[in-house]
Amino acid sequence: MTEAAPIPAALPPHVVERADVRAAIANHDFGEVFRLARLHGKISYAKIAEAVGYKREHIGKMARPEADGHGVRPRITQHRKILEVVDALRIPGHLAGLAPRPWEFERRTNVSRQVDPSMDPSTLLARGGAGLWDVAELLRRAEMSDISGAALESIEQGIDQLARAYPYADADHLHERTRNGLQYVTKQLESRMTLRQHRELLVDAGWLFLLNACVQYDRGQREAANLSKAAALRIGDEVGHGEIKAWAWEIEAWFALTQGRSQDMIDAVEAGHAADQTHSVGVQLYAHKARAAARMGDARLVRDSLDAGRARLDRLPRPDHPEHHFIIDPDKWDFYEMDAYRLLGDDERAAQHARSVIRISTGPDGTETSPMRAAEARLTLGVSAARTGDMEQAVGMGTVALEADRKSLPSLLLVANELDRELRSRYPREIASRDFHERVVTIARGQAAPELPF
Secondary structure (H helix, E strand, O other), X not given: OOOOOOOOOOOOHHHHOOHHHHHHHHOOOHHHHHHHHHHHXXXXXXXXXXXXXXXXXXXXXXXXXXXXXXXXXXXXXOHHHHHHHHHHOOOOHHHHOOOOOHHHHHHHHHHHHOOOHHHOHHHHHHHHOHHHHHHHHHHHHHOOOOOOHHHHHHHHHHHHHHHHHOOOOOHHHHHHXXXXXXXXXXXXXXXXXXXXXXXXHHHHHHHHHXXXXXXXXXXXXXXXXXXXXXXXXXXHHHHOOHHHHHHHHHHHHHHHHHOOOHHHHHHHHHHHHHHOOOOOHHHHHHHHHHHHHHHOOOHHHHHHHHHHHHHHHHHOOOOOOOOOOOOOOHHHHHHHHHHHHHHHOOHHHHHHHHHHHHHHOEOOOOOEOOXXXXXXXXXXXXXXXXXXXXXXXXXXXXXXXXXXXXXXXHXXXXXXXXXXXXXXXXXXXXXXXXXXXXXXXXXXXXXXXXXXXX
């Protein structure tokens, strides 16, 4: 049989399977699809242009971020052109929210024609009798499923959106959506599905439990957060997913940090490194180790941990979505160093990194894209100001930090208590110092939200 002619701009399977490519397709951000096709599939803009009927320069403009200098690039919005792009790049229709394309049926037919006749079930039955038929029937049943591939992809996209919203979204809203996601996924696990689909859903549940643990702890729900973290760790063990296990240990290290359990934190860091050696979670684990060492006054271990984390970070590609909670943002490194140097009493370096954190966490329009980091940076500047004799600056920075809408209460209170101790130690009779202490105490008393099962 004559093979079909190759499609010059067709996305290779390994590109179609990438999460960032699928997200861009789902959002109809075809400029991003073009960029990723050239980056990961080695498909030139000239080939894409020829296939979709655009000029090569226009394809390049669509694929270039901030093409017009204002963060906006041309988009394909006409339904007819969307279909042309999907067909030219051989993107399965369901990934773009479309019905299956005609060429998909042709491909399935061609594949079925290429099956070895000796493997046809009717031939097996004629040759081998009922024994081989039993095998064929068991295989058929194992492949039966009540959940579609599109549904699984939708779940993964939803989890990705939640993780990317974590730095700025309202904690109560994020908690509700994460719980809804867990309820949906656990219900789907009761359906009939293949073993592969069952594993994929368990992995989805693991990521949701990790995110839920973070949000619950932000809201002061310590016990519930521990349950979610433990559930994620069990799932990671069950499906052999090292990255989920490592993030569960990272969360345990965070819990231990904010509860003053430095040795427990270091133990959790080591367990996390043992679980995973390849993903960016290792960077966060090294940063936690540096923060624990700083609290123990071990300056050498602080430096060694920061150097190891920086080296791991430099080996990783820069992420397409640095706001994703489970993908380390290179710009966060200033935040880690800020925390370590503040604890070591190196106020000049701590303040320098804190100002950098605030600058990086603020968008061009003045909106804070990482309000939790910015709040802790202001508290760090407050600590530095208190130590250098500027009480007014210290209280002012601390007050603004406590008024942030998006908070991780345990982390915020950990640094706020440091500032409070400095103010009470240095300015015990000042009204502003006493007022700040009362604000911290009030937040600490009211931090616990009602505990929910998950």
